[in-house]
Amino acid sequence: xxxxxxxxxxxxxxGDFEIEQRKTLFSLTDANIAALKSAKPIIxxxxxxxxxxxxxxxxxxxxxxxxxxxxxxxxxxxxxxxKYVVDLFYGLYDLEYVNNxxxxxxxxxxxxxxxxxxxxxxxxxxxxxxxxxTQEIQDLGQREEVLAALEKLLLFxxxxxxxxxxxxxxxxxxxxxxxxxxxxxxxxxxxxxxTRQLEHLSRTDPLTGLxxxxxxxxxxxxxxxxxxxxxxxxxxxxxxxxxxxxxxDTRGHQYGDEVLRILGASIAKVSRKEDSCFxxxxxxxxxxxxxxxxxxxxxLYKLRLSEEVLDKSKEIVLSIGIVQTGPLEYLEPEALIxxxxxxxxxxxxxxxxxxxxxxxxxxxxxxxxxxxxxxxDNKVRDKK
Numbered sequence: 001x002x003x004x005x006x007x008x009x010x011x012x013x014x015g016d017f018e019i020e021q022r023k024t025l026f027s028l029t030d031a032n033i034a035a036l037k038s039a040k041p042i043i044x045x046x047x048x049x050x051x052x053x054x055x056x057x058x059x060x061x062x063x064x065x066x067x068x069x070x071x072x073x074x075x076x077x078x079x080x081x082x083k084y085v086v087d088l089f090y091g092l093y094d095l096e097y098v099n100n101x102x103x104x105x106x107x108x109x110x111x112x113x114x115x116x117x118x119x120x121x122x123x124x125x126x127x128x129x130x131x132x133x134t135q136e137i138q139d140l141g142q143r144e145e146v147l148a149a150l151e152k153l154l155l156f157x158x159x160x161x162x163x164x165x166x167x168x169x170x171x172x173x174x175x176x177x178x179x180x181x182x183x184x185x186x187x188x189x190x191x192x193x194x195t196r197q198l199e200h201l202s203r204t205d206p207l208t209g210l211x212x213x214x215x216x217x218x219x220x221x222x223x224x225x226x227x228x229x230x231x232x233x234x235x236x237x238x239x240x241x242x243x244x245x246x247x248x249d250t251r252g253h254q255y256g257d258e259v260l261r262i263l264g265a266s267i268a269k270v271s272r273k274e275d276s277c278f279x280x281x282x283x284x285x286x287x288x289x290x291x292x293x294x295x296x297x298x299x300l301y302k303l304r305l306s307e308e309v310l311d312k313s314k315e316i317v318l319s320i321g322i323v324q325t326g327p328l329e330y331l332e333p334e335a336l337i338x339x340x341x342x343x344x345x346x347x348x349x350x351x352x353x354x355x356x357x358x359x360x361x362x363x364x365x366x367x368x369x370x371x372x373x374x375x376x377d378n379k380v381r382d383k384k
Contacts, residue, residue, distance in 0.1 A: 008102045009095060012167060019098055026156050027362040032149035037091035040147045044086070047265045050128055051082050057124050064117055085125075088153060101157050105164030115165060119158070120247075126154055178378040207257060208264025212278045216288075220333040223276070223290050225324070231327045235297040238340035239263075239305075240348065241316040242284035259283075259316055266308040270300060286337065294324035319348035 002344055009015070023029075043050075055078060059065045084104075085214050087097060108118055130147060137143040205212045211219070220236070227234045241247075241263065248256035260283065267277050267285060276288040289297050309316050321343025325331040331339065 007099070008106065008164075009099050012102060012163060014095075014098060014102070014188055015226055016095065019093070019095065022159065023093070024158060026152045026159075028149070028152045031145070033091050033093070035142070035145040035149040036089050036153065038142070039133060039137065040086075040091075042133065043089045044134075046132055046229050047082055047085060050132060050353040051078055051084065052119075053128055054081060058121060060118070061120070063114075064121070067111060067113060067117075080219040082322070083130075084129050088129075088150070093153070093156070098160060100153070102158040102164050105161035108161070110169045118161065122154060122158060126150070205264070207260055208279045208283070210267065211276060212262050213276045213278055213286075214287060216278050216280065217322065217333050218290055218335070219276050220336065223288050224330055224333060224336075227290060227326050228330055230291075232291040233293050233324050233326045234330075234336075235289040235292045235322060235324045236336050236340045237285075237289065237297055237301045238280075238321040238323075238337070239267075239285040239287070240319045240344050241283040242319055242348065242351070247315065249250055259313065262312050263309060263316060263318075263368070266305055266312065270304045270308055286340070292324075294322050297322045297324070319344050319351065321347060 021298050044264065055074065058076070059068065068077065084100075129150060133143060133146055133150070137146060164214070203211055203215055223234055226232075241259065244256065244259070260279070262347060263285065264277075264279065267287060271287060272289070272292075274290050275292075278286045278288075280286045289300075292300075301322065305320075306318065309318065321340045323331075323336060323340040323343055325336055
């Protein structure tokens with residue numbers, strides 16, 4: 001249930017039992033209540049004069065005068081104070097009486113009445129009541145009974161008002177804590193998100209969207225260790241764009257960047273979710289394929305990638321080297337990269353030799369650079 005759906009008594013968890021317990025704590029007995037009721041005629045006869053004197057004292061205090069502010073507010077306060085003084089001697093201190101005391105405390109807290117000002121006002125009221133009762137009650141025994149009972153009731157009232165003050169302060173602290181916690185959570189989320197973005201930027205090549213070379217060796221090392229534990233093969237693909245410098249020089253760097261973006265997007269499209277794709281530098285790319293044989297990598301990157309690139313641009317020609325390591329023996333990461341680089345270089349040289357010995361008018365276009373037979377011949381020579 002929301003706070004606004006509860007009464008002030010419910011919020012403070014005060015009922016009949018709590019009221020009786022407080023009366024017991026302050027020794028407010030039925031005899032005391034009877035003594036207060038006996039003084040009611042005196043209060044009724046002098047209430048207007050007493051309230052006037054009370055506010056003469058209060059408005060002489062600059063802080064209180066500033067809080068009151070205007071004549072309309074002062075008149076409302078006079079009316080409320082008149083009712084309060086009458087209630088003090090009415091003899092009925094039930095839930096309604098307590099609820100009114102609690103509301104006074106809540107209002108005082110909301111308008112900024114400091115506890116010291118409230119206590120000084122209660123002391124002033126007590127002195128006025130004591131003076132009036134001392135003057136009007138001639139019987140010394142009765143006077144002492146009434147004054148003692150009034151002391152207890154005023155303490156009873158003050159305890160209620162201060163409970164409201166304290167509860168309001170605790171609520172403010174709790175609200176502030178919740179706001180602080182929420183702010184801290186929001187800040188933590190923003191820091192984590194920003195850290196994630198920065199980590200992503202530090203790992204990613206901004207032009208192609210692939211991973212950059214900075215993390216190639218670390219990721220390859222982790223992949224090889226995992227493969228060794230599971231006795232699985234790992235393949236590394238090394239890709240280079242043929243005559244990329246000539247494309248840059250003749251078509252411009254913007255076109256060269258577009259070629260790199262096309263190849264990056266093609267690599268990402270044909271790769272598996274578990275593959276790690278890198279722009280290794282310039283026009284070179286590396287792909288780590290966990291649990292993948294060299295023949296499977298050949299099909300994926302010599303055939304599917306070439307078809308994907310050809311579909312987007314007929315000017316992009318690739319040289320590709322593929323090396324498998326494991327599951328029996330595993331190369332070190334740097335050695336695996338060098339071997340794949342050599343395979344790529346041999347594929348590029350094989351194409352150049354083929355171009356020298358072939359009539360350019362009869363040469364069939366091969367976007368992957370070399371045939372599967374040439375690639376397998378390169379593998380044999382590489383092993384030798």
